[in-house]
Amino acid sequence: MVNIQMTGAQMVLKAFEDHQVDTIFGYPGGAVLPIYDELAKERDTNQPIRHYLVRHEQGASHSAEGYARSSGKVGVMLVTSGPGVTNAVTGLTDAMMDSIPIVCISGQVPTHLIGTDAFQECDAVGITRPCTKHNWLVKDINDLSRILHEAFYVASSGRPGPVLVDIPKDIQFQTGTYIGPETVKHKSYRPKLKANIDQIDDALKLIADAEKPIFYTGGGVINSGNAAVQLLREFIRLTGFPITSTLQGLGAYPGDDSQFIGMLGMHGTYEANMAMNKCDLMINIGARFDDRITGKIDEFSPNSKKIHIDIDPSSINKIVKVDVPLIGDVAHVLEDSIKLWKSKVYKINKSPLKEWWKTIDKWKEKDSLKYTSDKNIIKPQHAIQRLYELTKDKDVFVTTEVGQHQMWAAQYYKFNKPNRWITSGGLGTMGFGLPAAIGAQVAHPDKLVIDIAGEASILMCIQEMSTAIQHKLPVKIFIINNQYMGMVRQWQELLHDKRYSHSYTDALPDFVKLAEAYGAKGIRVQKPNELDKAINEMIEYDGPVIFDCVVEQNENVFPMIPSGKAHNEMLLGDETVKEEISDEGKVLV
């Protein structure tokens, strides 16, 4: 690679090319005009970068996330200074919480104006410091190419995350030396990929001795890539152990497989949470003992040994003390584990495992996801079940907003492949689903992409409909419309004596007309017997659709572990809600 002279703006595009970036999401503005100018000049070349013009920088950030989450590649976004950056903050934080690789390039006022409160100036690196894995302010043109390469490296290696490179406008115009990516090496950041083999052996011994084991897997498996997913499946089948997954991990193991006992956590299945509570060995693969998973921490799985595989050493013993930590990349650790398991001819403890499965099957009989159907009004669970049944033969990508619909989607839509389930788990960002669906559709133009939404969440980034129309992205928005911020309403019902404070939306738009105003198709369904036909109509329509599915208003998400309670204290339905939640529980979120 020869070192060549070019402008800062050209370097940005050259770095994109060197890192195989062909797609970016962005919004122009004063401080990024030189880079946009290069995009215009490049438009007539053989392989121009595809730039998707969003309608709000938050949309760009979630679209980049949707692109990254559905493809496993780095999502790239380009925004201007000041409001461009501050609008992107929500998406960067979202990517930070869920460990999604994003490179955000932001314009900045010219270096001589930094600190003068110039027009559209903000302290971009200061504002984004806590919500990025790392960030840089480029002050010298000759640092730019190195920083860009480091940015892609940091975003995508170790525990992935968002990074931001803030480039002042004068640097974009200046000419300097471009150094190729192969000569740039980050001076200190080298995440460990392989775990200590003795510790792997310790873990395998625990696995061989276990009588009541459970695998608890998370988004780390999906982030590790397809090899990790295949190895996970092999290892699970090799052991015959039950497996549960976090919200982020859904799809790594087939949702319809008999060893899969459903999602765990606050709205997980009865059998998954009971198994976590009663197990004698927990094997955590790429999950982080999040509070949605553990419930009351003192009573979390009190009698188990714990193995924790994680690439991020700081995740180990952060919340739950583990017996065998395996620090490394999931794929590497599983590969070594399977090899060692076979070479040492370890055997699982068959007869207690059989008993354990019997116990789990008994828990399963509770049928914790059951709900009562209704002939006259659509139950939200039923709507999602029908959506699943009518689309399961296709390779579908599902995004969600945040709230009840998200939990119902996680419970009733089964995922058999990784990267098909794209949801804001850590940050819980309402407004995530539509732009994320746009990003997923961009990455997979020929696939069916559905945003399972709520009528409140969808309005938070509804402007991105315009993006979908402009770029001919046929995303389907399936709104579970109960006129309430359903999860807020549910908590107010259970925790605040049914005082529904500001959780009812009195003036919703007519979603059919709204769709038409954007140039999309609108469908409204209110009767259960019309549902299937309408869903098929939505799938078959070649273009974006807003599907307004009017559902029962008072339905709650069950099972539910109330705040401050342990796994074995789940609420299974309205009839089980008796005792009041303690004050200690109320303060939790």
Add this chain to the structure above:
Amino acid sequence: MSEIVSKHTVSVLVDNEPGVLARVIGLISGRGYNIDSLTVAEVDAEKHISRITIVAPGTEQTVNKMISQLQRIVPVKRAANVTFEKQGIEREMALVKIVSTGEKRLESMRLSDVFRARVIDTTHDSFVFELNGSPRKIDAFIDLMKPLGLSEVSRTGVVAIARGTEKM
């Protein structure tokens, strides 16, 4: 884990690059931890590595959580609890100004001798003492000086290192 709140000394090795101190401090304040003292200086000029020493009050658990979070920062190479009770050595330096005359002045001079403090500046009615030692020793010295005309104190904050062959 212990629920007792005590002072913990945390050493952090970082790449000395722009913004790294802000990252460390921002994380600590942003997550609601307090800082009693902070020192920072480059310790390897060739590799551009700085050492940050933070004294923070907290339970064992909160400090461990803080260390976990610190380890996620990209330019942070190591972070560890090097508290005195955990086989660490802690030292601090203080400059202590005494303004007094007569018997008080003489008494401050005598006490400084006991503490092996050095006089580095003097006028007819003032001293500036330089004092090294553990934070506790410096606290004790300052307490004793209060009735003897203590005027001003400047402290470096704690630096710490592990005893024996152990390396961070």
